[in-house]
Every structure is written in C-alpha cells, then in structure tokens.
Amino acid sequence: MKLLVGLAFIFIIASLASALVFMMRDGRDGKPKTNNMVRALAVRVGLSVALFLFILLSYKLGWVQPTGVPIVR
DSSP states (O other): OHHHHHHHHHHHHHHHHHHHHHHHHOOTOOOOOOOOHHHHHHHHHHHHHHHHHHHHHHHHHHHSOOOOOOOOO
C-alpha cells in the first residue's frame, strides 16, 4: 500500500513538473501556444482525486487502518 501511494505521489509531482516545463517553453520563439500545460495540470488533478478516492476505498475495505495520534496527558 505504501509503495502504491508513494508511486502516485511521484506521478503527481512529475505531472506538475511537466506543466512547469510546458509553461516555460510553449509560446516562445514565435511558436504558437499549445494546451500541453492545461493537459498536464488536468492529469495532476485527476491523479490527486483518484488517489484520494483510492485511500477512502482502502479504508472502507479495511486495507489500511488509521493509527491516530497518541494523546499525551
């Protein structure tokens, strides 16, 4: 489970980085702007929502258990 969530975070960060690259490169040197940055950000949002829903489903199915924060008294 930790590996799957870690990979999802890596893909989310990679999508965000690719959007940054597209933002910096598109529209320079007289080239027309493309929708690559918008697509990369849409993929990032989609991955984030999918990860959130997967974690909720995993909790409901009992694949993950909340550990909670210990209360110090």
